[in-house]
Amino acid sequence: LSGESAFIDSLRAMAHHPAARGLLDDAAVLEVGGEALVLTHDMLVEGVHFPSSADPADVAWKLVATNMSDLAAKGAEPLGVLLGFMLGEDQPAFATGLQEVLEHFGVALLGGDTVSGGPPRAFGLTAIGRAAYRPVPSRGGARPGDGLWLTGELGAAMLGFEALRDATGADSSAYRRPMARLFEGWALAPVVTAMMDVSDGLLLDAWRLTQASGVSLAIDGAAVPLATPAERRLDALRWGDDYELLFTLPAGAEPPVPATRIGRVEPSGFAPLFLDGEPIVNSAGLGYQHG
Amino acid sequence: LSGESAFIDSLRAMAHHPAARGLLDDAAVLEVGGEALVLTHDMLVEGVHFPSSADPADVAWKLVATNMSDLAAKGAEPLGVLLGFMLGEDQPAFATGLQEVLEHFGVALLGGDTVSGGPPRAFGLTAIGRAAYRPVPSRGGARPGDGLWLTGELGAAMLGFEALRDATGADSSAYRRPMARLFEGWALAPVVTAMMDVSDGLLLDAWRLTQASGVSLAIDGAAVPLATPAERRLDALRWGDDYELLFTLPAGAEPPVPATRIGRVEPSGFAPLFLDGEPIVNSAGLGYQHG
Numbered sequence: 001l002s003g004e005s006a007f008i009d010s011l012r013a014m015a016h017h018p019a020a021r022g023l024l025d026d027a028a029v030l031e032v033g034g035e036a037l038v039l040t041h042d043m044l045v046e047g048v049h050f051p052s053s054a055d056p057a058d059v060a061w062k063l064v065a066t067n068m069s070d071l072a073a074k075g076a077e078p079l080g081v082l083l084g085f086m087l088g089e090d091q092p093a094f095a096t097g098l099q100e101v102l103e104h105f106g107v108a109l110l111g112g113d114t115v116s117g118g119p120p121r122a123f124g125l126t127a128i129g130r131a132a133y134r135p136v137p138s139r140g141g142a143r144p145g146d147g148l149w150l151t152g153e154l155g156a157a158m159l160g161f162e163a164l165r166d167a168t169g170a171d172s173s174a175y176r177r178p179m180a181r182l183f184e185g186w187a188l189a190p191v192v193t194a195m196m197d198v199s200d201g202l203l204l205d206a207w208r209l210t211q212a213s214g215v216s217l218a219i220d221g222a223a224v225p226l227a228t229p230a231e232r233r234l235d236a237l238r239w240g241d242d243y244e245l246l247f248t249l250p251a252g253a254e255p256p257v258p259a260t261r262i263g264r265v266e267p268s269g270f271a272p273l274f275l276d277g278e279p280i281v282n283s284a285g286l287g288y289q290h291g
Numbered sequence: 292l293s294g295e296s297a298f299i300d301s302l303r304a305m306a307h308h309p310a311a312r313g314l315l316d317d318a319a320v321l322e323v324g325g326e327a328l329v330l331t332h333d334m335l336v337e338g339v340h341f342p343s344s345a346d347p348a349d350v351a352w353k354l355v356a357t358n359m360s361d362l363a364a365k366g367a368e369p370l371g372v373l374l375g376f377m378l379g380e381d382q383p384a385f386a387t388g389l390q391e392v393l394e395h396f397g398v399a400l401l402g403g404d405t406v407s408g409g410p411p412r413a414f415g416l417t418a419i420g421r422a423a424y425r426p427v428p429s430r431g432g433a434r435p436g437d438g439l440w441l442t443g444e445l446g447a448a449m450l451g452f453e454a455l456r457d458a459t460g461a462d463s464s465a466y467r468r469p470m471a472r473l474f475e476g477w478a479l480a481p482v483v484t485a486m487m488d489v490s491d492g493l494l495l496d497a498w499r500l501t502q503a504s505g506v507s508l509a510i511d512g513a514a515v516p517l518a519t520p521a522e523r524r525l526d527a528l529r530w531g532d533d534y535e536l537l538f539t540l541p542a543g544a545e546p547p548v549p550a551t552r553i554g555r556v557e558p559s560g561f562a563p564l565f566l567d568g569e570p571i572v573n574s575a576g577l578g579y580q581h582g
Contacts, residue, residue, distance in 0.1 A: 006382075006383075007378070007382035007383070007385075007386055007405075010382075010383075010386040010390075011374070011376075011386065011389075011400060011403075011405075014386075014389065014390055014393060014400045026402065027402065028371070028373065028401035028402035030370060030371060030401060030419070032323065032324060032326050032328065032370065032421060033323060033324030033325045033326030033421075034324045034325065035323050035324030035326075037323065037328075037419075039371075039373055039401055039402060039417070039419065040373075040402065041373040041374070041375050041402065041403045041404050041415070041417055042375075042404045043375040043377070043404050043406045043408075043413075043415060044406075045377065045406050045407065045408030045409075045413075046408075047408070048406060048407050048408045049406070079321060079323065080319070080321060080330075082319065082330055082331075082332040082417060083302070083332070084332050084333075084334040084375065084415045085302075086334070086336065086413065087298070091297075091298035091301075092297075092298070092301075094298075095298060095301040095302065095305075098302075098305065099301075099305055102305060109302060109305045110319035110321060110330055111317065111318065111319035111330060111331065111332065112302075112332045113332050113333045113334045113415075114298075114299055114302075115334045115335075115336050115339060115340070115413075116336065116339050117334075117336030117337075117338070117339045117411060117413055118336075118411065118413075120408060120409065122334075122336075122377065122406075122408055122409075122413040122415075124332070124334060124375045124404075124413075124415035126330070126332055126373055126417040128321070128328075128330065128419070130323060130324075
């Protein structure tokens with residue numbers, strides 16, 4: 001889809017403001033009044049990001065949680081959210097889920113917009129946070145020699161998705177009601193050289209980190225903690241929605257929160273990623289295509 | 292549509308944060324680091340807010356301009372925008388319009404999200420600004436005895452819409468490429484008792500001001516400057532998209548920018564609005580239903 005890629009490049013080229021760091025899939029950092037504000041905006045579209053049959057309360061939860069995870073990766077404290085809501089039949093359920101997720105994250109609904117439209121319906125959420133530590137962590141700071149680390153384990157969202165899809169009755173909450181590593185992001189911000197959240201799959205997001213930092217990453221697949229049986233390791237590395245934090249630390253440094261060392265940063269080589277020594281030379285297929 | 296109204300009320304009830312002033316159709320004010328930040332989010336939906344045949348460059352323009360107008364009503368200087376963009380066939384044209392409108396308003400694209408989806412397509416835009424004057428003007432400060440004022444004239448967007456619809460070849464730029472009164476809002480902020488932009492029609496927006504301020508408004512219809520022939524006065528008072536500023540000033544005060552006194556604030560009476568002495572007792576039909 002080269003047209004889409006050209007469009008996104010044209011948006012990136014427009015974002016020449018010095019405050020704009022990563023674009024368009026990274027949070028923005030804006031210095032105002034002596035504070036570093038972190039701004040993120042995510043959209044969820046019916047039939048693309050959630051099925052029409054999804055519980056509207058879960059859609060509301062995910063809309064907020066994904067943005068909270070973007071703030072977590074910047075070590076930012078959430079200040080508030082703005083909601084773009086397309087009116088429909090399911091408003092009470094959506095409102096219930098929204099209330100739950102706002103209370104969970106202790107974040108305020110500041111405003112937004114309600115519109116008619118759809119199907120398919122689309123929702124947007126903007127989150128604003130205040131960075132606790134500066135410089136604000138970015139994807140661009142990984143240096144050869146750094147260790148590559150991951151909070152938590154991967155694959156729980158995939159299992160939850162499959163439980164829901166196959167109506168097995170197994171716990172699907174990791175998929176429906178993702179958490180965000182706000183505390184861990186806050187604690188890690190002063191010590192990391194680079195940080196991002198794993199929303200689109202470890203391999204695809206690690207690929208993005210290599211592009212932003214101008215390095216290669218060597219990932220030890222067996223070291224990645226899994227919520228799945230070992231035979232599903234490759235699926236779990238490609239699935240998203242786990243919202244763990246991927247970060248780099250100087251060699252020898254230990255993180256202040258529980259995390260696992262899953263690889264190391266290398267000088268930019270002939271491939272951006274090496275998984276158990278095997279080069280990965282393009283990003284196609286690294287992220288799981290959900291649903 | 293009582294379900295929609297109940298939903299919006301439930302959102303308003305959630306927005307208990309002291310920083311959240313107006314909701315959800317007003318900009319939010321957030322105090323951070325000694326600055327008052329103003330945050331707005333608007334969505335435009337294909338088939339609802341713009342026809343499928345609209346020039347994508349004009350859609351991009353309107354998406355930004357409507358949010359700039361929300362900032363203008365708060366006397367805020369724009370700092371940046373985040374874009375929620377649904378990918379489609381028309382991306383180069385959209386990017387062109389976006390570049391033009393960002394340059395026109397001198398505002399930075401900070402980030403956002405690009406997603407698949409639609410039709411109908413939906414776009415979202417969040418704008419963040421810094422209020423130049425505090426307290427930040429709100430809709431809630433009008434007091435009996437104040438004068439009611441309006442910048443510019445009404446009806447130009449309506450004429451532009453009709454020129455486009457009827458393919459008359461007449462200038463449609465007021466509808467396609469609305470301006471925002473950023474300078475006027477900045478200059479007015481220190482002197483107004485209440486301020487808002489007229490995006491949904493003078494009568495409907497004036498109604499909202501009465502609800503926020505707990506007052507009635509007496510509007511002198513003949514005093515409202517029109518871009519239309521006089522026989523279309525009532526249409527022009529009900530049409531939106533002109534993005535002028537409606538504000539109140541203490542009796543005897545004169546605004547620092549060109550504006551017209553179109554009425555006065557009265558104690559809350561048996562009707563919120565009086566147009567040339569005639570009471571308007573409910574808000575249905577006050578705003579023109581576009582397209």
